[in-house]
Each structure stands twice: as C-alpha cells, then as structure tokens.
Amino acid sequence: xxxxxxxxxxxxxxxxxxxxxxxxxxxxxxxxxxxxxxxxxxxxxxxxxxxxxxxxxxxxxxxxxxxxxxxxxxxxxxxxxxxxxxxxxxxxxxxxxxxxxxxxxxxxxxxxxxxxxxxxxxxxxxxxxxxxxxxxxxxxxxxxxxxxxxxxxxxxxxxxxxxxxxxxxxxxx
Amino acid sequence: xxxxxxxxxxxxxxxxxxxxxxxxxxxxxxxxxxxxxxxxxxxxxxxxxxxxxxxxxxxxxxxxxxxxxxxxxxxxxxxxxxxxxxxxxxxxxxxxxxxx
Numbered sequence: 343x344x345x346x347x348x349x350x351x352x353x354x355x356x357x358x359x360x361x362x363x364x365x366x367x368x369x370x371x372x373x374x375x376x377x378x379x380x381x382x383x384x385x386x387x388x389x390x391x392x393x394x395x396x397x398x399x400x401x402x403x404x405x406x407x408x409x410x411x412x413x414x415x416x417x418x419x420x421x422x423x424x425x426x427x428x429x430x431x432x433x434x435x436x437x438x439x440x441x442x443x444x445x446x447x448x449x450x451x452x453x454x455x456x457x458x459x460x461x462x463x464x465x466x467x468x469x470x471x472x473x474x475x476x477x478x479x480x481x482x483x484x485x486x487x488x489x490x491x492x493x494x495x496x497x498x499x500x501x502x503x504x505x506x507x508x509x510x511x512x513x514x515x
Numbered sequence: 516x517x518x519x520x521x522x523x524x525x526x527x528x529x530x531x532x533x534x535x536x537x538x539x540x541x542x543x544x545x546x547x548x549x550x551x552x553x554x555x556x557x558x559x560x561x562x563x564x565x566x567x568x569x570x571x572x573x574x575x576x577x578x579x580x581x582x583x584x585x586x587x588x589x590x591x592x593x594x595x596x597x598x599x600x601x602x603x604x605x606x607x608x609x610x611x612x613x614x615x
Contacts, residue, residue, distance in 0.1 A: 351517045355525045362529050362552055366536030371544050378548060385555055392522075392566040397558075397577050404581050409551065409588045416592045417544060420599050431539045432608055438538030442531040449527035453520055462570030469571070478574055486575055493582045500586030507593035510600075 350391060357384050369430050371417045375410055382406045393466055396475045522563035529556035541606045543598070547591050554584050 361381040368374045382405045389398035432438075469477050482490055533556060536549030558577045565573025599605055 347517050351521060355521070358525065359528055359532070362532045365552065366532060366540060366545060366549055371542060374545055374548060378551070381552075382555070385559065388559060389562055392562050394562050394566070394574055394577075397562060397574055400578065400581055401558075404585055405551075405555075409585055412588055412592055413544070413548065416595060419596065420544075420605060422542075422605065425542065425605075428541070428606070430541065430545075432541055435539040438535050441538060442535035445534055446527050446531040449530075450524060453523055456520070456523075458519065458567060460568075462568055462572075464571045465569050477571055478578070481571055482575060482578070489579060493579055496583060496586050500589045504589045504593040507590065508596050 347391075354384055354388050354391070358388070367430070369426055371422060371425065372414070375414050375417060378413075379406055379410055382410065393469065394474065396478055519563055519567045523560055526556045526560035526563070529553075529559065541608055543595055543605045543607050546607065547588075547595070550591075551584060551588070554580060 358381060361377050361384060364377040365374050365381060368377065382401060386398040386401040386406075389395075389401060464477065530553050533549045533552035536552065537546050540546050540549065558580055561573040561577050561580075565571065595605065598610070602610060604610070
C-alpha cells in the first residue's frame with residue numbers, strides 16, 4: 343500500500359509526457375486540441391494529488407472549458423485543408439530538438455544541488471480545516487489585492503484587443 | 516511520499532517538449548498550443564513547490580498565470596485570425612514580410 347502514491351504519480355507523469363508529445367506531433371490541429379483536452383484533465387488530477395482542489399477546478403473550467411474551446415473555434419474557422427499534405431516541422435528541426443534537450447539537461451543538472459527552503463504556515467491540516475478555496479480567497483483579497491486588480495485590467499485589455507484585432511476592416515473610402 | 520524532484524523533472528520535461536514544439540512546428544496554432552504547454556509545465560512546478568513548502572502563494576501565482584494565459588490566448592488567436600485573413604496561410608515559414 344505504501345507504493346500507491348508513486349504508482350499514481352507514475353501513471354500521471356507518463357500520461358502527461360505522452361500526451362504533450364502527441365499534442366505537438368499531430369498533423370491535424372483538431373487532433374492536437376483533443377489530446378490537449380485530455381492532457382489538461384490529467385494535469386488537473388495532478389493538482390488534486392497535490393491538495394490544490396480549487397486550482398484543479400480552475401484548470402478544468404478555464405483551460406479545458408474556455409481556452410481550448412477558443413482554440414477549437416479558431417481551428418474550425420480557418421480552412422486548413424492543405425494542412426494534411428504539408429510537412430509538420432520546419433527544415434531545421436534538429437536545432438530545436440537540441441535546444442529543448444539542452445534546457446531539460448540544464449534543469450536536471452541544477453536539481454542536484456537544490457535545497458528546499460523554510461516551510462510556511464499553511465500546513466495540509468490547516469488548509470483542510472478552513473478549506474482550500476477560503477484560504478486562497480483570504481490571501482487573494484488581502485495580501486494580493488493589487489495584483490488582483492491588475493489581473494482584471496489585463497482581462498479588459500484582452501477583451502478590447504481581441505475585438506480590435508479580429509474585426510473586419512471598415513471600408514471608409 | 517513522492518519526492519519533489521520528480522515533479523520538477525516532469526515539469527522540465529513538459530517545458531522542453533513545449534520549447535521543441537514552439538521552435539519546430541510550421542503551424543502557428545500548434546506553436547501557440549506549445550506556449551500553453553510551457554505555461555502548464557511552470558504551473559505544475561509551482562503547485563509542487565507550494566505543496567512541499569506548505570505555502571499558498573504558489574497557488575495564487577498559478578491563479579494569476581491562468582488569468583494571463585486566458586488573456587494571451589484570446590489576443591493571440593485574434594492575431595492568428597487577422598493574419599490568416601491577410602496572408603491566407605498559418606505556416607510561419609511562408610511569412611517573411613518582416614525580414615530586413
């Protein structure tokens with residue numbers, strides 16, 4: 343029974359890596375979006391495993407529910423019939439592979455000398471007692487009120503920007 | 516108990532896959548999805564740090580990252596639609612107007 347968390351982590355880590363590889367290698371963008379939907383659900387379960395149930399809910403609602411639907415709309419809006427006949431990667435893809443392997447190797451090497459810092463006040467028992475959403479909300483509306491206001495401004499800019507960019511040019515003359 | 520390093524390695528792996536997709540795919544929509552992949556990789560490591568340090572600030576950071584990702588996705592997809600309307604392609608190697 344003591345192996346259960348490791349088994350759980352092993353399944354989800356393997357699934358997340360395989361699904362992200364599928365996302366970037368599929369030829370049809372609709373298939374990529376569908377694999378990404380599955381990937382986001384796996385990442386949400388990983389958050390649940392780490393006692394972050396509110397973040398898991400946001401992951402499903404915002405990422406899977408809003409962002410991916412937006413992606414799907416755009417993929418279906420654009421007519422991508424020639425997509426299936428052309429190459430999926432640019433000619434110099436080994437360079438990209440080298441860069442990504444270098445990034446992974448440097449992170450893995452830096453991890454050898456990593457030491458965890460001092461622990462904070464929010465133990466698992468405390469968060470379970472006051473519930474995760476309430477603890478997060480209290481922190482968000484007191485200590486992080488200013489970033490919260492800035493986030494609302496970012497969303498406003500996104501709304502205006504999306505309308506301005508995507509609307510058809512008016513024929514003025 | 517799963518060690519923290521496993522989560523960090525998973526996060527690094529997903530991030531590198533995202534970098535690979537961003538650098539090598541021709542389709543700009545898939546490049547955009549690679550950016551989302553990288554953001555998710557960072558989110559995994561933030562939540563793992565937050566759990567092992569018994570602090571909720573990492574969760575708040577993830578909250579803000581998801582907000583910014585939503586804004587970024589809407590603006591980026593609007594740019595892609597405008598680009599497709601003007602150039603009639605989504606392949607980045609066929610767009611070279613900004614070359615000096």
